[in-house]
Amino acid sequence: MGNNRRQRVSDCLNSPFQVRYENAARLQTLLNEEGLLAVISFGQEHETKDARLVTVELPELGGNSTLEVWHTPCSPETGYVGEIRYSRTDTVLFGYIQFEVSRVPGMEQATYDAYRAILACQQHLGYPYLLRTWNYLSDIHREEDGLERYRAFCLGRHRILETTPDFERHLVAATAMGTRTSQVLIYFLAAHEPGFRLENPRQVSAFRYPSHYAPRSPSFSRATLKPWGAEAHLYISGTASIVGHETRHVDNPLAQLDETLNNLQSLADNARRLHGLAIQSLDELSLLKVYLRQGVEMAPIVQCLQRRLGGRVPALFLQGDVCRNDLLLEIEAFHA
Ligand code: 3EB
Numbered sequence: 001m002g003n004n005r006r007q008r009v010s011d012c013l014n015s016p017f018q019v020r021y022e023n024a025a026r027l028q029t030l031l032n033e034e035g036l037l038a039v040i041s042f043g044q045e046h047e048t049k050d051a052r053l054v055t056v057e058l059p060e061l062g063g064n065s066t067l068e069v070w071h072t073p074c075s076p077e078t079g080y081v082g083e084i085r086y087s088r089t090d091t092v093l094f095g096y097i098q099f100e101v102s103r104v105p106g107m108e109q110a111t112y113d114a115y116r117a118i119l120a121c122q123q124h125l126g127y128p129y130l131l132r133t134w135n136y137l138s139d140i141h142r143e144e145d146g147l148e149r150y151r152a153f154c155l156g157r158h159r160i161l162e163t164t165p166d167f168e169r170h171l172v173a174a175t176a177m178g179t180r181t182s183q184v185l186i187y188f189l190a191a192h193e194p195g196f197r198l199e200n201p202r203q204v205s206a207f208r209y210p211s212h213y214a215p216r217s218p219s220f221s222r223a224t225l226k227p228w229g230a231e232a233h234l235y236i237s238g239t240a241s242i243v244g245h246e247t248r249h250v251d252n253p254l255a256q257l258d259e260t261l262n263n264l265q266s267l268a269d270n271a272r273r274l275h276g277l278a279i280q281s282l283d284e285l286s287l288l289k290v291y292l293r294q295g296v297e298m299a300p301i302v303q304c305l306q307r308r309l310g311g312r313v314p315a316l317f318l319q320g321d322v323c324r325n326d327l328l329l330e331i332e333a334f335h336a
Contacts, residue, residue, distance in 0.1 A: 012074040014229030016091040016191075019287055019334055021314050024065035027053075034075050037087055038094045040068040040187075042318060051078035052087045054096050056136055057181040058291075061298050061317040068287075068316070070094065083114075084121040091228070093127035096187035101138065107149045111156030114186055119164065122190050129194040131224050132173045132235040136185040140178025140321050150176065150323045151214040158216035167219075171197055171207055174220035175238040175332050177291055178321025189235075195226035196275060198234075202266045204245040213245070213324075222267055225275050234271055234279070234335040238291070239263050240327045253296045253328045257304050260331050268335075279335055282308065287334045288315040296328050 017037050022030070030036055031050055038052050043065070045055040060066060074089035086095035097117055101110045122128050135157075140150045147155075153176065161167050172195070179185075199205050199222050206218040223236045241248045241256035242263070249255035264282055271277040279285075290305070292298060298317055305315065322330045 012072065012090055015073065015231055016089060016228055017070045017072045018336060019068060019070050021287065021316055022067050022069050024067050027067060030067070030069060033071075035072045037070040037072045037076050037089065037092070038187075039070070042066060042316070051085050052076070052094075054185065054187055056134075056185060056318070057179050057183070058136070058177070058318040058320045061292065061319055062302075066316050068289075081121040081124050082117045084117055086121060086125070088125060088127070091191060092131075093122065093125055093190040094187070095121055095190070096185065098183050098185045100182055101149075101184055103144065106144055107137075107152035108147075108156040108159075110184065111153045112160045114184070115157055115160040118186070118188060119160070127190040127192055129170065129191050130172045131189040131191055131195050131226055133175075133186060133188045133220075135174060135176040136179050137176065137323075138179050138182050138184055140176075140323055141325060147215070150178070154214040154218050155216045158219050161219045168207055169197060170194060171219055171221040173222070173224040173235040173237040174218075175289075175330075176218070176220075176323050177238065177330070178323065180321075191226065195224040195233075195235075197221040198223040198225050198267065198271055198274070200239075200263055200267045200270065202244075202263055203242055209245050223271065225271055225277060231336065232275070232277055234268075234277060234333075236264065236267060236285075236333040236335070238322075238330045238332045239267070240322060240324070240330045242324075242327075247324060247326045250326045251328075253292075254300060254304055256328050257301055258308075260329065261305075261308055264331065264333060277335075283310050283312045284335070285309075285313045285333045286336045288313050289332045290315055290317045291320040291322060291330045291332075292317060293322055293328045294319055301329065 042060045076087045084095045241259035
């Protein structure tokens with residue numbers, strides 16, 4: 001192998017991808033770039049079809065049109081395994097599945113089948129460890145057969161993941177968010193080696209929530225810490241105003257924001273304490289994604305975020321249905 005190729009492979013091992021927000025006007029240019037692992041757009045689906053392009057059908061707030069762009073120093077290969085569309089390098093697998101949920105067999109079984117397809121794809125391609133998942137569910141609060149669709153989703157996800165070896169230890173960071181369109185979208189990252197599961201001392205682990213939240217607990221961890229050579233990524237789950245296992249500050253969005261940031265800080269502290277991650281303060285995060293429930297005003301949230309983080313962290317604002325009815329906002333984050 002030539003020097004260039006060798007250099008690229010080692011870049012690739014040490015830093016498998018970086019994420020940044022870019023303007024949607026750059027989409028065509030980005031799709032022509034060799035090192036594009038994936039690009040997430042928001043709002044309306046694009047005309048352009050590409051294995052690396054996924055659309056999260058949530059309206060972007062604030063008048064911008066933003067893309068979340070995952071760059072790699074490698075050249076991804078794309079393809080299908082079953083119903084999973086994927087893009088991969090030597091080190092990381094990005095994949096997604098999109099489907100309609102019919103009344104029969106319903107959300108629980110559809111979720112089970114989707115995750116079974118994801119696990120099969122991971123096995124087939126040789127990236128057996130999930131690092132993070134994003135789950136966008138249509139009509140998340142609707143009841144079907146006496147069960148809210150989010151809870152049915154939790155049931156299906158638990159039923160398939162509990163069949164995997166040592167499943168609680170390998171739970172990963174996640175987002176679960178309601179959309180107003182008909183399709184469910186799940187996308188994920190996976191790798192050859194597992195990351196470390198991280199929990200938050202201020203919060204009961206979601207997989208230990210009492211059963212009144214869902215017949216099977218939500219199968220995710222508060223964050224995944226993944227070493228990549230000398231670097232590390234921290235993938236932080238959707239985080240909300242929950243202390244212990246209870247929602248705090250019902251009907252008060254600014255207080256919910258404050259509590260959410262306290263949770264994020266506590267998680268970052270844990271990552272530093274347990275794994276030596278170089279993060280002191282939340283203004284060192286690389287990216288934030290803020291989900292606001294319909295009717296929550298954006299401007300005060302932006303101001304308050306600015307006060308606590310100094311406006312240094314790129315943040316994307318989306319409108320979405322947070323999976324507990326009384327949660328008005330949720331924030332996910334990435335640290336590289
Ligand atoms: C919470 O902390 C808020 O079911 O995958 C956040 C992130 C939430 C992920 C999931 C749920 C999920 O319980 C809700």
